[in-house]
Amino acid sequence: MTSDTDSTGGRVDAYAEWIITLAVLGIMSTAFLAARSWPPDAAMFPMVLSGLAIGLLILKLVFMVMAALVPPPATTEETPAADEADGGGDLDEPPPGAFATANGRAWGEALLCLVIFFTVLSLFGIVVTLVVFGIGYLKIVGHRSLIFGVIYVGVLMGAVHLLFVQLLSLPLPEGILFP
Amino acid sequence: MLEAAISGLVQIMSPGAFGLMMIGIIIGMVVGILPGLGGPVALALMLPFTFGMTPIETFCFLLSTLVVTTTAGGITSILFGIPGEATAAAIVLDGHPMAKAGEAGRAIGAMLMASLMGALIGAVLIVLAIPIIRPVVLAFGPPEFLMLALVGLTFIAILSDGSMLKGLIMASAGILISLVGLDPQTSVPRYTFGMLEMWDGIGIVPIVIGLFGGPQILELMLSKKSISTRKAAGSTSGILKGFADAFIHWKTVVQAGLIGAGVGVVPGVGGSVAQFIAYGHAKQSSREPEKFGKGSIEGLLAASGNNNAKDGGSLIPMISFGLPGSVSTTIVLTAFLIVGIDPGPAMLTEHLDVTFSMIWVTIIANVIVLLITIPIIAPLSRLTMVSGPLLAPFLLALVVLGSYANSNSLFDVWVMLVAAAVGVICQRFRWPVVPLLLGLVLGDICERYFFLSQALFGWDWVTRPIVMGFGALMALIFFRAGLQSWKTFKNKRAVQ
Known part of the structure; x- marks a missing residue:
């Protein structure tokens, strides 16, 4: 079995397929075992469901093992055989875009931004988050001027306040430290 | 009946009622465009304002908000890939790829027209169904609802992007998520x-927002490009x-409308299911099923055409029996009681004008x-040409606020975040997310x-005629999907 991730990033990554399948199998097995401690009425449906899912996942693993053992026919575009045996794997599929083509730096930058956004959100609430993140993100990632960032955030905050607070009387997310 | 129809029309065109309808439309558009804030939220917020209104004014205000919310939800789905409503999730599947391809204007235009046609189908169905609906709805018991x-x-088989096994696994995961919480039988x-x-x-709202919106935002942050680069967007x-x-x-729209209205009639099933049944049916009966999910106009029309028809359908049991088919119609039913109308047979005699006004x-x-x-389609469509770094903070605010509004708790924001991570993994490694959503709704x-069914009939419920009819339909759907998969597989082998 080899990873078939290539420069286009358009095909299923064989390693990821194994990891996802095994992870879901782990979740379903845990769900099945957890249901055993409940009263029969509460446990029946989850046990039947997780049992069925475990069966399906084992079937998928069998397909994957078969695909790993039997080399696929030589083609210019390699398609994972396990997916193919399941009737899947469209040769005409477009590449999945930025997820497959972005480099490690882009991934690191985007994920770091998200971590900062949600950390600030949980600590200080949405108002502070939008101000800090909005201005910072536009300045550092968007390469916009500070004035542009302030205007952008001002308009965004105004719209949020008008729609959520004034018009719909809905509360805004508050943080642990700065409600 | 004609007199009541004219009377209903004249009454809603009175300045007071029409003015309230316009206010409802504007509120509905705002709420619909904002992700997470659905029709039920809007109706619940507007309900206190109905005290003191006449019945006609009340329904002008509330129903216009409801139907517009459903329609406007599709705009965000198309432009940003973030469903404005849980019932507009299927619109993302083909609407957003069209926006990416520079066809946002065409997609919004098609969605609006299909929604209008769907509303007409739902309305016609109400008129036709009210006199005969009582025996039909009463024929449905728990076994029929289950079927x-x-x-x-079973539409998972069609909505699995060609990999039925993955679709079934994802649906199981969705059903498992739906089981989280207190067991309704034993409270465990x-x-x-x-x-x-x-x-x-x-x-369901934070999950829908996360599954569909999360990957779109991350993609924008990674690529730093606009959603579309083509100038003809709007x-x-x-x-x-x-x-x-x-x-x-028109056939696709009419079929989607009929499916929407039909599913809408059934209490408790709702538009989150109707959209995918309509979409799945359109895919199955299309000559170009391979285009679905990649910007198919048929897929978009099917997903849009059922929405408002579903609202019309859900009004039928509420008007006839006082039986609400969804959260939204439950709130409308509350409004009935506030203005002093008892839903039921009187809606077909004494209050027929009110029924027609609806x-x-x-x-x-x-x-x-x-x-x-x-x-505003053209300026809205131009949003797809704004660069990624400019859109990202705005979209992050939308998804956070939309998720938070589900129960005013940050917990829903974390649920959305987890769903977004799942959505990204699924999109990157081609695991279908629609079956997961369908499983979540239906589980x-x-x-x-x-x-x-078990408590009322034991296993005898499986022999009920409607149950057997639905069973045959399921077998047919699976057979057709299996046949299609086999043909695709054989074709690929032949090519190789």
Whole structure:
């Protein structure tokens, strides 16, 4: 079995397929075992469901093992055989875009931004988050001027306040430290 | 009946009622465009304002908000890939790829026209169904509701992007998520991990926003490019082409409308299911099923055409029996009681004009939305050409606020975040997310009606005629999907 991730990033990554399948199998097995401690009425449906899912996942693993053992026919575009045996794997599929083509730096930058956004959100609430993140993100990632960032955030905050607070009387997310 | 129809129309065109309808339309558009804030939220917020209104004014106000919310939800789905409503999730599947390809104007135009046609179908169905609906609805018991939910699940076979096994696994995962919370029979907490927030279960809204919106935002942050790079995004010709598409593919729209209205009649099933059944049916009966999910106009029309028809359908049991088919109609039912009307047979005699006013509102509100939206389609479509770093903070705010509004708790924001991570993994490694959503929506319904069926009839429920009819339909759907998969597999082998 080899990873078939290539420069286009358009095909299923064989390693990821194994990891996802095994992870879901782990979740379903845990769900099945957890249901055993409940009263029969509460446990029946989850046990039947997780049992069925475990069966399906084992079937998928069998397909994957078969695909790993039997080399696929030589083609210019390699398609994972396990997916193919399941009737899947469209040769005409477009590449999945930025997820497959972005480099490690882009991934690191985007994920770091998200971590900062949600950390600030949980600590200080949405108002502070939008101000800090909005201005910072536009300045550092968007390469916009500070004035542009302030205007952008001002308009965004105004719209949020008008729609959520004034018009719909809905509360805004508050943080642990700065409600 | 004609007199009542005219009376209903005249009454809603009175300045007071019409003015309230316009206010409802504007509120509905705002709420619909914002992700997470659905029709039920808008109606619940507007309900206190109905005290002191006449029945006609009340329904002008509330129903216009409801139907417009449903329609406007599709705009965000198309432009940003973030469903404005849980019931607009299927619109993302083909609407957003069209926006990416520079056809946002065409997609919004087609969505609006299909929604209007769907509203007309729902309205016609109400008129036709009210006199005969009583025996039909009464023929449906828990076993039939269970089978209808199972029919919805069989569409997983069609909505699995060519990999039925993955689709079934994802649907199982969705059903498993729907089981989180207190068991309805024994009140035992299931899969709650000792967290009190999970006792009420996991909300569908944050999951829909995360699954569909999360990957779109991350993609923008990674690529730093705009959603679309083509200049024709919102041209007038594109909008008109979208309108024309709805008429060219009128069969798809009518079928989607009938499915929406039919599912809407069934209490508790709702639009989250109807959209995928309509979409799955359109894919199955299309000559170009391979285009679905990649910007198919038929897929978009099917997903849009059922929405408002579903609202019309859900009004039928509410008007006839006082039996609400959804959260939204439950709130409308509350409004009935506030203005002193008892739903039931009197709605077909004493208050027939009120019934017709509701039908007129669903039609006229959609016509007005279409007219209001036409001039703003072009500027809205240009949002798809704004660069990624400019859109990202705005979209992050939308998804956070939309998720938070589900229960005013940050817990829902974390649920959305986890769903977003799942959505990204699924998109990157081609695991279908629609079956997961369908399983999530239908899992709870399946379990509830299965237990009720067992408690009421034992295993005898499987021999009921409608149950057997639905069983045959399921077998047919699976057979056709299996045949299609086999043909595809054989074709690929032949090519290789």
